[in-house]
Amino acid sequence: MAEPGKTAFIDGSRLMIEAAVRAGAEVFVGYPITPANLLYAYSSRRFPMVLPAPDEITTLQWMSGFSAAGRFPVTATSYPGLALMIESIGMAFMMELPMVIILVQRMGPATGTATCGAQGDLALLRGINSGGHPIPTLCPSDMDDCYTLSARAVELALRLRCPVFLLSSKEMVMTLRSYDLSRLAPVTPAPREHYRGDGPYLPYAAGPDGVPPFLPVGNREHQVRFTASTHERNAGLQHSTPEALENTKRLRTKTESNLGEYTLYDYEDRRSDTLLFSFGITAAAAREAADNLARRGRPVSLLVAKTLFPVPGEYLETAGRYGRVIVAEENQSGQYREVLFGRNGREGVSGVNGIGRMISPAEIEREVER
Numbered sequence: 001m002a003e004p005g006k007t008a009f010i011d012g013s014r015l016m017i018e019a020a021v022r023a024g025a026e027v028f029v030g031y032p033i034t035p036a037n038l039l040y041a042y043s044s045r046r047f048p049m050v051l052p053a054p055d056e057i058t059t060l061q062w063m064s065g066f067s068a069a070g071r072f073p074v075t076a077t078s079y080p081g082l083a084l085m086i087e088s089i090g091m092a093f094m095m096e097l098p099m100v101i102i103l104v105q106r107m108g109p110a111t112g113t114a115t116c117g118a119q120g121d122l123a124l125l126r127g128i129n130s131g132g133h134p135i136p137t138l139c140p141s142d143m144d145d146c147y148t149l150s151a152r153a154v155e156l157a158l159r160l161r162c163p164v165f166l167l168s169s170k171e172m173v174m175t176l177r178s179y180d181l182s183r184l185a186p187v188t189p190a191p192r193e194h195y196r197g198d199g200p201y202l203p204y205a206a207g208p209d210g211v212p213p214f215l216p217v218g219n220r221e222h223q224v225r226f227t228a229s230t231h232e233r234n235a236g237l238q239h240s241t242p243e244a245l246e247n248t249k250r251l252r253t254k255t256e257s258n259l260g261e262y263t264l265y266d267y268e269d270r271r272s273d274t275l276l277f278s279f280g281i282t283a284a285a286a287r288e289a290a291d292n293l294a295r296r297g298r299p300v301s302l303l304v305a306k307t308l309f310p311v312p313g314e315y316l317e318t319a320g321r322y323g324r325v326i327v328a329e330e331n332q333s334g335q336y337r338e339v340l341f342g343r344n345g346r347e348g349v350s351g352v353n354g355i356g357r358m359i360s361p362a363e364i365e366r367e368v369e370r
Contacts, residue, residue, distance in 0.1 A: 012146035013038035013173040019147045023154035024189035025074045029062045034114040035170040036104040039076035056081040060088030067097035070216030076102040091228040098157035105169040117170030119330040133252045137165040137309040141283035155190035169281045205233040210254035264306035270299040275322040279305040289364035328352040
């Protein structure tokens with residue numbers, strides 16, 4: 001990257017990778033897939049270690065091994081690759097292994113159109129874990145977010161000892177823009193706290209925050225065991241003992257009880273009866289639409305979500321103060337609108353949706369004025 005203070009012609013991929021490395025990520029494991037190829041290419045130049053995997057199943061297995069050994073891994077993929085990773089993502093979640101998975105959305109179903117962006121993977125991410133255990137998911141809405149949220153994802157994965165998704169789309173990671181590098185704040189390596197004690201190490205004995213202390217395999221002082229099966233605090237496999245069931249429930253409460261630490265969003269209260277809600281690449285159109293409407297004397301408030309899962313309560317609390325809520329997202333059915341308001345919706349809630357194309361500010365403005 002150029003020195004701070006200079007303008008660069010740059011895309012979101014480079015900012016994400018740079019921030020992740022500065023935050024302490026040490027190894028990139030991946031299998032190239034469009035439209036995540038630039039993340040793979042930049043990683044090969046920037047990460048201390050890069051492993052090209054033969055497929056996406058192997059990618060997550062290797063990442064889990066690195067994480068268990070105390071080396072922080074990152075990968076990048078799109079839906080077809082994610083589909084192959086799902087079992088291993090659940091394994092890493094159950095074993096409580098920190099890692100970051102950058103998911104670049106493209107139009108589906110199946111292989112779909114590799115060069116067409118989308119925001120269609122939200123329903124999948126919401127239910128990716130058996131049992132409904134949410135995996136923290138951050139979503140950049142602009143170039144600044146590509147940098148700050150990537151570093152935050154590394155920090156969050158280490159803090160909560162779990163996988164974290166960084167959700168993006170083709171246009172965010174591949175489109176070149178002029179960008180002032182002086183906007184980038186310094187990033188320091190995320191803190192890593194390892195177990196220190198005299199007694200036997202219990203790998204799943206959680207503290208008050210629900211997060212158990214981490215210790216990598218291969219250390220000289222304690223035996224370390226990881227398992228993806230239902231287990232008690234000592235990693236012993238159990239069918240359904242009270243301790244094992246409480247440990248399984250803890251995996252959900254761990255991410256939800258600490259949600260306040262990573263509830264990230266932008267909110268502009270413009271003294272309106274209408275709230276415009278968006279995220280990711282569509283947030284740019286929503287911001288422009290809000291500014292255009294304000295100039296025409298039709299102000300709307302604006303909420304841009306950056307933490308998508310678990311769903312922060314602040315979103316529904318804010319939406320509840322408005323008689324009308326418009327959710328703009330680049331998918332056919334309004335996936336996040338349904339997450340927020342249910343299948344039947346709520347009176348006054350509507351959406352602006354698109355498939356195979358980006359949503360324009362004009363479309364959003366027409367819905368507001370309808």
